[in-house]
Amino acid sequence: MLDGILQGLSTAVSPVNLLMVFVGCFAGTFIGMLPGLGPISAIALMIPITYGFDPSTGMILMAGVYYGAIFGGSTSSILINAPGVAGTVATSFDGYPLAKQGHAGKALAIAAYSSFSGGTIAAIFLLIAAPALASVSLSFQSADYFALMVLGLTAVSAFAGKGKFLIAVLMTLLGLMLSTIGIDETAGLQRFTFGSLDLMDGISFLLLAMATFALSEALMVILKPAARSKEAEEATRGNLGSMKVSKEEVKEIAPVIARSSVLGFFIGVLPGAGATIASFLAYGMERNFASAKEKLKFGKGSLRGLAAPETANNAACSGSFVPLLTLGIPGSGTTAVMLGALISYGVQPGPRLFVENPAVFWSVIISMYIGNIILLVLNLPLIPYIARLLALPKQLLTPLILFFSLVGVYLVSNNTFDIHIMVFVAVIAIFFRLIDFPLAPMLLGFILGGMMEENLRRALNINDGSISFLWERPITAAILAITVIILLAPLTKNIMDIRKQRALAANDGES
Amino acid sequence: MTLSKEKLGALCFFILAIAYGFEAQQIRLLPGDQFEAFTARTMPYALAWLTGLVSFLVLVLPQKGSGETFTRVFQGLNWPPTILMMVLMVLYGLALTPLGFLLSTVLFLIAGIYTLGERRWKIILLTAVPSAVGFWFILVKLLNVYLAPGEIFLALNLGA
Numbered sequence A: 001m002l003d004g005i006l007q008g009l010s011t012a013v014s015p016v017n018l019l020m021v022f023v024g025c026f027a028g029t030f031i032g033m034l035p036g037l038g039p040i041s042a043i044a045l046m047i048p049i050t051y052g053f054d055p056s057t058g059m060i061l062m063a064g065v066y067y068g069a070i071f072g073g074s075t076s077s078i079l080i081n082a083p084g085v086a087g088t089v090a091t092s093f094d095g096y097p098l099a100k101q102g103h104a105g106k107a108l109a110i111a112a113y114s115s116f117s118g119g120t121i122a123a124i125f126l127l128i129a130a131p132a133l134a135s136v137s138l139s140f141q142s143a144d145y146f147a148l149m150v151l152g153l154t155a156v157s158a159f160a161g162k163g164k165f166l167i168a169v170l171m172t173l174l175g176l177m178l179s180t181i182g183i184d185e186t187a188g189l190q191r192f193t194f195g196s197l198d199l200m201d202g203i204s205f206l207l208l209a210m211a212t213f214a215l216s217e218a219l220m221v222i223l224k225p226a227a228r229s230k231e232a233e234e235a236t237r238g239n240l241g242s243m244k245v246s247k248e249e250v251k252e253i254a255p256v257i258a259r260s261s262v263l264g265f266f267i268g269v270l271p272g273a274g275a276t277i278a279s280f281l282a283y284g285m286e287r288n289f290a291s292a293k294e295k296l297k298f299g300k301g302s303l304r305g306l307a308a309p310e311t312a313n314n315a316a317c318s319g320s321f322v323p324l325l326t327l328g329i330p331g332s333g334t335t336a337v338m339l340g341a342l343i344s345y346g347v348q349p350g351p352r353l354f355v356e357n358p359a360v361f362w363s364v365i366i367s368m369y370i371g372n373i374i375l376l377v378l379n380l381p382l383i384p385y386i387a388r389l390l391a392l393p394k395q396l397l398t399p400l401i402l403f404f405s406l407v408g409v410y411l412v413s414n415n416t417f418d419i420h421i422m423v424f425v426a427v428i429a430i431f432f433r434l435i436d437f438p439l440a441p442m443l444l445g446f447i448l449g450g451m452m453e454e455n456l457r458r459a460l461n462i463n464d465g466s467i468s469f470l471w472e473r474p475i476t477a478a479i480l481a482i483t484v485i486i487l488l489a490p491l492t493k494n495i496m497d498i499r500k501q502r503a504l505a506a507n508d509g510e511s
Numbered sequence B: 001m002t003l004s005k006e007k008l009g010a011l012c013f014f015i016l017a018i019a020y021g022f023e024a025q026q027i028r029l030l031p032g033d034q035f036e037a038f039t040a041r042t043m044p045y046a047l048a049w050l051t052g053l054v055s056f057l058v059l060v061l062p063q064k065g066s067g068e069t070f071t072r073v074f075q076g077l078n079w080p081p082t083i084l085m086m087v088l089m090v091l092y093g094l095a096l097t098p099l100g101f102l103l104s105t106v107l108f109l110i111a112g113i114y115t116l117g118e119r120r121w122k123i124i125l126l127t128a129v130p131s132a133v134g135f136w137f138i139l140v141k142l143l144n145v146y147l148a149p150g151e152i153f154l155a156l157n158l159g160a
Helices: A002-012 A015-033 A039-050 A055-080 A086-137 A142-158 A165-179 A205-223 A230-236 A247-269 A275-289 A292-297 A303-319 A321-327 A333-344 A351-356 A358-391 A394-413 A416-434 A440-462 A474-510 B005-024 B042-060 B079-099 B101-115 B121-142 B151-155
Strands: none
Touching (some): A015 A358, A055 A303, A055 A358, A142 A321, A205 A416, A205 A440, A247 A303, A275 A303, A292 A303, A303 A321, A321 A333, A321 A358, A394 B121, B005 B042, B079 B101, B101 B121
16 A cells, blocks of 8 residues: 555656646636536546546546635635535635625635645545545445445435435436447447447547536526626725634634534545535534524624535545545546546546556545645635636637537547537537536436446346345445435435425414 | 426426337347347336336426426526527537638637627637637647648648
8 A cells, every 4th residue: 555655646746747736726726716617617628638648647637626626616605606616605605794894815715724624634534545445345246336326326316405306316317328329338239329320439428528517507607697796896806805814713613624524525425425515514514513602603704604614525525536436436426527537548447446556546645635735825825816817708708618618529539520419418408407407417327327237237147137136245235225215315304394294284274 | 387397307308218218129139139138228228217207206296396487497598699609619510620620710719709799809809819829739739639621721722
């Protein structure tokens, strides 16, 4: 393990990779700040650039973009109450009121310190948890992988939001359906190609990620233009107030950071739950822990209310790398895009990655420490200037984002047919966005679809066509039991809600 | 009665499940596949049934979401420039082969920026031309990526 860490360290601190962390953090912060563009788009936009790179370098750049985008989202949440990323919505609850009170600088500084602490503490956990899980998962068989993928896809749907479970399941199924287009790998038979040569290879993952996220998010900015507020004007002039944080304030937020880091990391590790859920849970947890007096400050500019989600979302980002690097199963839409990128570099993430490609495995983990330091060093002094980027006119930025998305896919395939397919997919994605159908489960379904089918086929063949593998192996049975619990949880809650309503109605009738 | 946006989505999925299921029947099987537990049709069949079942559940179960009607979702949006941008992207795809990367990109960016409301030509040109040329330079000169010259230039024997 020590050899691996040293190998990873030497890869991560090479001048090219250090430059990549720097570029990734900066580009991520910039893209994350633009309201409407999230980390998935930010990473998707990087994929074509990283095609020629060494896998470690590519992953380091994307990891930098990931936490840079989360931090950038916090900046726009605090300054203009327009979170660029769902994971930073909870940041705006107390960050924006602080900015309105004239403490924007302090709020941004606390956000930077909290992100740094959360990210660093979680990276230490990752250093311990990832190799441990990787060594356990070496004993996993096809049946276990199949069960894990079912669990991952179910969890993504279960965490999709209140009343959205079945809708997220539908989107996951759509992703699985799209993954069946093209030539079936085992039998070599065409499926859903309609005789088109362009569909023989299936739909490209990059095309789907770019069209459903980067392209459709940029088009949504045109479709639903947000009015620029007075705060946005103020922020873009760089009037942020003092960035100093007093000793008392540090004392106040230190335990919050410690608690939220642990919570964030473990939420991040869970398949399906990511930065968004971690930040909301950390915010809720801190409000519950707070004294009655402190509780009243929540939502009005509480430092604890700002530090908790900021710490948790960065810790969750690091945590979400655990299932990706050790099992090859992405826990969120963002890590799903990274998985796709890794596969396109010719690296198969999973338990063997730890053994076969230790440089990739460890350099990504080590680069997280470096990334967090760079984010702190880069963002604190540059915040007033970065904030001015919010002033860049949309009419100039949007066509450029559209151009980068289109060309990113075109350069890989050199086929203009892909551009037309992208526009078609983006139109469908916009339709889904308008009717509030989540797109991340679809992407996850698409990426896991092929692997899931392959593992199910293998498990069935090994078992002579019997599905007894589902309960014969304890690991498979345990994973599937968790899946059933996750599936039944929303259903049980529904039944309880209906009972409550009936009881209330009966009470009303009696009185 | 107007459909809510959730029900409209579920209805689309229900139709998709039927179409996908029918198309799955068209997948050819290898000789002897009838004795196999898992064929190229197994996964598509399972997906078609599951999608049909889940979308049916969303259609018949009581509304849990916002209940907003689908017609309202599409109202009050900035449709004209969005549709124009989509058309421009399609045209960009069509123009790449005959005009080549550089010229078609400059034209796409100029048209895109103009469509989104910028009317100062100096700003439009100062954004579009350096962006396209800079990106082309990075690709061709620094990264050695081959970009085919436009057919129109080849026809005119200009070569670039």
